[in-house]
Amino acid sequence: METKTYRIVTFGCQMNEHDSEILAGILEKMGYQRTESDEADVTLFNTCCVRENAAQRLYGHVASLKRIKKTKPDAIIGVCGCLPQQPGEAAALMRQLAHVDLVFGTHNTHRLPELIARFKETGKPICEILAEGDVVEDIPVKRASQLKAWVTIMHGCNNFCSYCIVPYVRGREKSRQMSDILAELSMLGNAGVREVTLLGQNVNSYGKDLDGQPDFADLLRAANGVPGIERIRFQTSHPRDVTTKLIQTMADCEKVCEHLHLPLQAGSDRVLRLMNRGYTVAHYLNIVDGLRHAMPEISLTTDIIVGFPGESAADFEDTLAVMKAVRYDSAFTFAYSPRKGTPAAASNEQVDAAIKQERLQQLINLQNGISLELNQAETGRVHEILVEGPSQREETVWVGRTRSNKLVHFNYEVGMAVGQTIKVLITEGQTHTLYGTRQS
Numbered sequence: 001m002e003t004k005t006y007r008i009v010t011f012g013c014q015m016n017e018h019d020s021e022i023l024a025g026i027l028e029k030m031g032y033q034r035t036e037s038d039e040a041d042v043t044l045f046n047t048c049c050v051r052e053n054a055a056q057r058l059y060g061h062v063a064s065l066k067r068i069k070k071t072k073p074d075a076i077i078g079v080c081g082c083l084p085q086q087p088g089e090a091a092a093l094m095r096q097l098a099h100v101d102l103v104f105g106t107h108n109t110h111r112l113p114e115l116i117a118r119f120k121e122t123g124k125p126i127c128e129i130l131a132e133g134d135v136v137e138d139i140p141v142k143r144a145s146q147l148k149a150w151v152t153i154m155h156g157c158n159n160f161c162s163y164c165i166v167p168y169v170r171g172r173e174k175s176r177q178m179s180d181i182l183a184e185l186s187m188l189g190n191a192g193v194r195e196v197t198l199l200g201q202n203v204n205s206y207g208k209d210l211d212g213q214p215d216f217a218d219l220l221r222a223a224n225g226v227p228g229i230e231r232i233r234f235q236t237s238h239p240r241d242v243t244t245k246l247i248q249t250m251a252d253c254e255k256v257c258e259h260l261h262l263p264l265q266a267g268s269d270r271v272l273r274l275m276n277r278g279y280t281v282a283h284y285l286n287i288v289d290g291l292r293h294a295m296p297e298i299s300l301t302t303d304i305i306v307g308f309p310g311e312s313a314a315d316f317e318d319t320l321a322v323m324k325a326v327r328y329d330s331a332f333t334f335a336y337s338p339r340k341g342t343p344a345a346a347s348n349e350q351v352d353a354a355i356k357q358e359r360l361q362q363l364i365n366l367q368n369g370i371s372l373e374l375n376q377a378e379t380g381r382v383h384e385i386l387v388e389g390p391s392q393r394e395e396t397v398w399v400g401r402t403r404s405n406k407l408v409h410f411n412y413e414v415g416m417a418v419g420q421t422i423k424v425l426i427t428e429g430q431t432h433t434l435y436g437t438r439q440s
């Protein structure tokens, strides 16, 4: 019997990448095999609406598959993820892309087998969007890596930052039971996975909706005891929910890596208020002090938005000042762009595009200088590296990461294996990469 194939095109963040692993797991359990060909029997576009112009980019991709429907009328084309979850978008998709067969949202991924079966039976396009969903367990996952795994610990977000669409498309916070998460971690540890990243829009508020209210620190401490797992990372953290208990737990648990991604977003209290972030710069800097006191080797990374509606030149100077004060190891920097349906998009104080670009460039230049200095200062230090395999450019140059999440290139040596933990002496630090040699 001919094998049926599937292809998944993923847009967006790690949460979406992991959702695609779940879609792949479901399809493989149904007997489909992965292909990268346009002619797959099922093609799913897993969309994101956090980034700008998501709809336009999606429409371009999906429209190009119209010809496939002519040569292979049975091929199923679906659109899922955040975009159809936005009010009006699912209907617009069905209207404008007549060759799309399935449209479903973020809360009914697990219903994919039923949706496919129903479509095959009726031949009629299906659109199913649920406003909210329960936490569903025991869904198969086809993970991209045998070495590292993402594990979702909670869904949704309650924060309503004024620029962000996530709470509208992913719903309110819903935590997975700690026992289910630990069972998944044990299974991964037994299967040879060495590093896990616990995922959620705001992992620090984990457990608030569960009986007994275990918190994220409790989960980390329990995860630290799972055999086989060597490294634990997590994201994303919200500064408002970083507690002293969490900092101490990170410091105490030897498997929890010395790295925290802590979005600042803006270095001005006025802009933080406009963003509805729920903390002040002083509070943020206090957390940074606490982290560095407990873990002097910790690396810190962040997200910063420039040109938020109402951001003045003085506000932007405040952001530069925080960047200089914290000296992040690296930063994801963005020029603000409006998301339809969010309060910030309706503001009449939008910042001129040219000013946003100028500020963004200034911020990038500052951060690149700091990253370079910090990475150059790594020269002569020895790091524990989890070996990931050959680099994309050269077979003989392999890559791995430090516990502090820095990418390191080193020469392959006979006997070196993926998943091994080795010591590497850093010989050169560049802005985004370290270079080193293996230490025996």
Ligand code: SF4
Pocket: 157, 158, 159, 160, 161, 164, 165, 166, 167, 201, 202, 238
């Ligand atoms: S914390 Fe704010 S930025 Fe992050 S997902 Fe929630 S609303 Fe969006």
